[in-house]
Amino acid sequence: MTKANPNLIAVGDNCLDAYLSKGFVTVGGNALNVAVQWRQQGLNARYFGALGPDAEGDIMLAAIAEAGLDRNDVEIRPGASAVTLLTDDAGERRFLLESLGVGENYVPNADRYEALRQADWLHLGTNSSERLIRRLVADGIPFSIDISTRHFDLSLDGVPLVFASGPDDPTKPVEPLIARLRAAGARQVVVTCGRRGSFYHDGSTVFAAGSVPVTVVDTCGAGDSFIATFIMSRFFADLSGQAALDSAAERASETCTHLGGFPQPIRPIPEWLLKKYDDVIGSTERAGT
DSSP states (O other): OBOSSOEEEEESOOEEEEETTTTEEEEEOHHHHHHHHHHHTTOEEEEEEEEOSSHHHHHHHHHHHHTTOOGGGEEEOSSOOOEEEEEEETTEEEEEEEEOGGGTTOOOOHHHHHHHHHOSEEEEOSSOOHHHHHHHHHTTOOEEEEEETOTTSSOOTTOSEEEEEOOOOTTSOSHHHHHHHHHTTOSEEEEEOGGGOEEEEOSSOEEEEOOOOOOOSOOTTHHHHHHHHHHHHHHTBOOOHHHHHHHHHHHHHHHTTSSSSSOOOOEEOOHHHHHHTHHHHOGGGSTTO
């Protein structure tokens, strides 16, 4: 279909990423990054997710509002917001903590689900709820989901579009993974393979595209930019499968040229956050040590 400004909603994960080796925090998460990317393209986009009533959540709510999304679409639920503590030295990431917080397996409340029913497309982030997926399939709502490397943790039966991470080694074939995802019930499949490029099975044909070389600053959120652009290009700008892959690859490469999953103020790690997770971090993991 061709539609200039579809009603788009991203649902699910968010996260406060603390780069301990560099001393700053960024706001992201697959679903949130996708929603922001849509907004940056001037589209009618919303983000549904959950945060805890804590300082981490306050930082993320501020970033959500700065990105042009409605902070009232975010539910505040009892518990903790999602936090990731990581080091990133010369492109090598090491995760010390991945706390999914109250957004894990997020299912929107009844009012928000009615909004999902009216959407032209939904995207579900990683760590999505099996219950929500089954309900969307049963209700015939068009949606996609990012399963990342957890290829078969959830039932994919009837899922309209699945995004998965695949091997970046060119000697390893991608076709067997696509075939398995299709056999599991995914109607269409996109497999992204880092610098190797991407592959798209539209139900009958497989398309492939390379990556676009750039000077990489940070790869965080590149895949989410790819997802947001591919969905818009393929299903609403009516581009061919090949053209949609190419367009998405360009956008993903652009995201690698700045810090964070989307352009945002780069905030220093608050001292209270370091103190809160001091037992996890350890003195040697602090920036500048």
